[in-house]
Amino acid sequence: AQTVTQSQPEMSVQEAETVTLSCTYDTSESDYYLFWYKQPPSRQMILVIRQEAYKQQNATENRFSVNFQKAAKSFSLKISDSQLGDAAMYFCAYRYYNNAGNMLTFGGGTRLMVKP
Amino acid sequence: GAGVSQSPSNKVTEKGKDVELRCDPISGHTALYWYRQSLGQGLEFLIYFQGNSAPDKSGLPSDRFSAERTGGSVSTLTIQRTQQEDSAVYLCASSQSGDRRYGYTFGSGTRLTVV
Numbered sequence: 001a002q003t004v005t006q007s008q009p010e011m012s013v014q015e016a017e018t019v020t021l022s023c024t025y026d027t028s029e030s031d032y033y034l035f036w037y038k039q040p041p042s043r044q045m046i047l048v049i050r051q052e053a054y055k056q057q058n059a060t061e062n063r064f065s066v067n068f069q070k071a072a073k074s075f076s077l078k079i080s081d082s083q084l085g086d087a088a089m090y091f092c093a094y095r096y097y098n099n100a101g102n103m104l105t106f107g108g109g110t111r112l113m114v115k116p
Numbered sequence: 117g118a119g120v121s122q123s124p125s126n127k128v129t130e131k132g133k134d135v136e137l138r139c140d141p142i143s144g145h146t147a148l149y150w151y152r153q154s155l156g157q158g159l160e161f162l163i164y165f166q167g168n169s170a171p172d173k174s175g176l177p178s179d180r181f182s183a184e185r186t187g188g189s190v191s192t193l194t195i196q197r198t199q200q201e202d203s204a205v206y207l208c209a210s211s212q213s214g215d216r217r218y219g220y221t222f223g224s225g226t227r228l229t230v231v
Contacts, residue, residue, distance in 0.1 A: 035219050043205060045222035091158065095219075103172075104149075104220060108158040 002027045004094050006107035013082045014115050020067075021077045021110045023092030029053075032096055034068070034075045035104070039089040048090070051075065079112075087114045118142075120223035122208050128229045129198055137193040137226045141210030148191050149220060150183060153205045162206075165191065198230045 004025045013019035025034070036048040051059045051068050058066050063083075067076045079086055092107040121140040129135050141148050150162040161175040165185045176182070180198075185191040195202055205227050209220035 033219075037219075037222075043207075043225045043227075045207065045209070045220070047219045047221075050219055093219075103161060103164060105161075106151075106159040 002029075002094055002096050002105050004092055004105050004107035006090075006092055006110050008110045009108070010111045010113065012113045012115060013079070015082055015084060017082055018078060018080045019082055019112065021079075021090050021092075021112065023075045023077070023107055025073050025075065025092075025094050025107075027073070027094065027096065029096060032094060034066075035093040035095065036064070036066070036075075036077045037091045037093060037106075038086075039091065039109075040087075045091070049077070082114050084114050084116060087112055120208055120210050120221050122206075122223035122226050124226060125224065126227045126229075128231060131200060131230055132197055134194065134196045135198055135228065137195075137206050137208075137228070139191045139193070139208030139210075139223060141189065141191070141208070142221055143189075145210035145212055145221070146188070147211040148185055149209045149211070150191070150193050151207045151209065152177075153207055153225070155204070159207065162193070195228075198228075200230045203228055203230045 006023050032053045034051045038046045038048050049059050049061045049064050051066055058068050063080045065078045089109045089111050091109045093104045095104050123138045146167045148165040151159040152162055153159050163183045164172040180196045183193045205225040207225045209222045211220050
């Protein structure tokens with residue numbers, strides 16, 4: 001079974017600094033997608049960035065980028081120039097197929113605090 | 117609709133009562149998912165609907181939990197004889213297709229409190 005692990009329950013960063021959130025996963029598949037979601041206090045899960053396993057180039061979305069290490073099954077999120085609005089829970093997720101279709105499996109989340 | 121809509125936003129119920137949680141997915145999205153998020157925890161998969169296929173109920177924690185999706189659109193998650201451990205945020209999400217390229221679009225969830 002696929003599992004996703006986020007080893008950092010909480011992280012803290014100074015405003016305007018850079019922070020990296022870690023994520024590792026376990027799978028026997030070769031083709032899959034990885035996602036980072038942000039969940040602010042409003043509870044709405046917001047897609048931040050996604051990565052296809054077959055693409056070697058790391059995905060980037062403005063201040064958000066990933067470091068995807070397929071062999072190591074690692075998928076970390078880097079937030080540059082951190083802003084107060086970045087404070088939220090961040091979830092790493094893996095998408096696979098099961099018999100019925102496809103599912104997202106989530107890690108346990110990392111709470112990011114941004115200090116002014 | 118423009119987004120995934122869930123109702124009610126908050127629900128307080130007495131232990132032993134039944135509750136119904138509603139999810140209205142994005143129009144045209146064939147896949148619909150229910151997840152449960154306990155306080156400060158990650159997301160626990162409950163059930164998945166894809167088009168007219170039989171739903172994947174493998175995540176439902178007990179037979180007190182059930183869900184249906186009428187007409188391939190609105191879904192209702194029902195919890196019978198609620199227990200205090202059912203207290204959580206219940207999140208619904210929909211997806212454009214079974215294609216794994218697409219992430220989910222989530223609703224804002226229903227916070228259920230069983231007293």
